[in-house]
Amino acid sequence: MGARQAGARLGPSLLNRVAAGVRGEQPTVDLEAFERAGASVFELDLVVDERRRELSVQGVHPWEADSATASLFLSVWNARVLQTLGAELLAADRSLDPRTRGYLPPATHRQAWAYFQPVASWLAAARRAAASPDYWVGDDVDLPAALPALVRSGGAPAKHLKCLLMAADAVDRLLEQTLSAVLSAGPPPPAYEAHHHRVRELAAQARSALHYAQALWHPEAEGDLRDIVLRHLQPALVLEHHLGQFLALPELLDSYRQDGPLPRRRPGRARRRG
Numbered sequence: 001m002g003a004r005q006a007g008a009r010l011g012p013s014l015l016n017r018v019a020a021g022v023r024g025e026q027p028t029v030d031l032e033a034f035e036r037a038g039a040s041v042f043e044l045d046l047v048v049d050e051r052r053r054e055l056s057v058q059g060v061h062p063w064e065a066d067s068a069t070a071s072l073f074l075s076v077w078n079a080r081v082l083q084t085l086g087a088e089l090l091a092a093d094r095s096l097d098p099r100t101r102g103y104l105p106p107a108t109h110r111q112a113w114a115y116f117q118p119v120a121s122w123l124a125a126a127r128r129a130a131a132s133p134d135y136w137v138g139d140d141v142d143l144p145a146a147l148p149a150l151v152r153s154g155g156a157p158a159k160h161l162k163c164l165l166m167a168a169d170a171v172d173r174l175l176e177q178t179l180s181a182v183l184s185a186g187p188p189p190p191a192y193e194a195h196h197h198r199v200r201e202l203a204a205q206a207r208s209a210l211h212y213a214q215a216l217w218h219p220e221a222e223g224d225l226r227d228i229v230l231r232h233l234q235p236a237l238v239l240e241h242h243l244g245q246f247l248a249l250p251e252l253l254d255s256y257r258q259d260g261p262l263p264r265r266r267p268g269r270a271r272r273r274g
Helices: 003-010 014-023 029-038 041-058 069-095 106-116 119-131 158-183 191-215 223-248 250-255
Strands: none
Touching: 029 069, 029 106, 041 069, 041 119, 041 250, 069 106, 069 119, 069 158, 069 223, 106 158, 158 191, 158 223, 191 223, 191 250, 223 250
């Protein structure tokens, strides 16, 4: 076992606890429990990969999959994004500030908590979709599902914003992988050709906003500049989160608008295959 693993098992040192106490940071024991529990999403990723291979062998484009398979893709995506955001906040803080290993600033702790909370319900939905050909996620939730908002972070240290940017970068990589998996599956069905172009357009828009926010970052940035970074970061995160859902269920794009805080739609059983 390496030194890093041994340190993680032993928990925070006395120096870590003292440094965290001086800064008013909170222990991450509860968040680490959610991180461990949500790690089962990686098993479901393998199920998604297998379903995509099965569709390919059958000559079926992912956008023509049955409702249960679309529900599986969408549920695993949502669980993976939320799990990634929460886990990456923990990892980013550890890498940026090892002096307070095992602790987070209150704002970062609240944000990670907000991301981890919905993971369990999406894991449950994914397992139901994997087990039952009759499952349809749209019966249970409004789609596209909303991303937890950024918590109020007034007075948070500079590393809080940097952690958010690092977590967002990890989600961007996830989206790139999912885009590649779906868009490389061959030409979209004729009914979804416009959706194909729209997905590419929105992906470029989201990435532009994210890169702009990242370029604005500076460790000595004051309140106004931090607010501007967040005003670009939050829409980028929301759009990338939605895009993964569109890649599972492109019909959601039909009523998607960005002129409100969040799109609202509760589709019925959009598709069936006998």
